[in-house]
Amino acid sequence: MLQLDRKQQLVILVLVGIILFGGGYRFAQMKERAAEENIAVLDREKTNDSKAKVHVAGAVVKPGVYELPAGSRIIDAVNMAVPTGEADLDVLKLATQVTDGQTINVPVKAAAGQTGAAGSSAAPAAVSPVAAFSAGAGSSVQQAGGKVNINTADQAQLDTLPGIGPAYAQRIIQYRELNGPFETIEDIKQVSGIGDKRFEQLKDLITVQ
Numbered sequence: 001m002l003q004l005d006r007k008q009q010l011v012i013l014v015l016v017g018i019i020l021f022g023g024g025y026r027f028a029q030m031k032e033r034a035a036e037e038n039i040a041v042l043d044r045e046k047t048n049d050s051k052a053k054v055h056v057a058g059a060v061v062k063p064g065v066y067e068l069p070a071g072s073r074i075i076d077a078v079n080m081a082v083p084t085g086e087a088d089l090d091v092l093k094l095a096t097q098v099t100d101g102q103t104i105n106v107p108v109k110a111a112a113g114q115t116g117a118a119g120s121s122a123a124p125a126a127v128s129p130v131a132a133f134s135a136g137a138g139s140s141v142q143q144a145g146g147k148v149n150i151n152t153a154d155q156a157q158l159d160t161l162p163g164i165g166p167a168y169a170q171r172i173i174q175y176r177e178l179n180g181p182f183e184t185i186e187d188i189k190q191v192s193g194i195g196d197k198r199f200e201q202l203k204d205l206i207t208v209q
Helices: 006-049 075-080 110-120 128-136 166-179 185-190 197-201
Strands: 049-059 064-069 103-106
Touching: 049 075, 049 166, 064 075, 075 103, 103 166, 110 166, 166 185, 185 197
Parallel strands: 049 103
Antiparallel strands: 049 064
């Protein structure tokens, strides 16, 4: 059996210690690198989640889709799209935070009238088939049972509905000029300011046919 003196044993122990230390150090480096890569992936995901894309339409100079940082407010999106002089910003909840995929429809002021709204809109209301049909609808607006057709009624006829004054009537007309006819009566809730409570007042008095 090989006998080692004290000096040789000490040398072997030092070598073994160096090997173990080197292996442990390398393992620690690999573990640290993996942790850094995970942090980088999380940072990229956090960066992607911190953006919100919203569609701004209506009475703005530059309607379109805008990307904003997380925590941005509706006023930030509207300012990016540059509101026109006819924009009625008071009806919007400007301090509300935007959400990804949200559509912000900026209405025109009621006092501006339909002509002003058409002039500020990205869509040419003068050739809109909905607007053209509305202008010549006449007696066809009222359906059997006295319901108001929200696809054809003019501002005065919409104004006869409960809870719908000139301002809301103008918003309904502008919405269908920008987005086309309402497919169901529930679609009227897409108009800014018309929620479930107001819809309950309207549902038995309106139609889309």
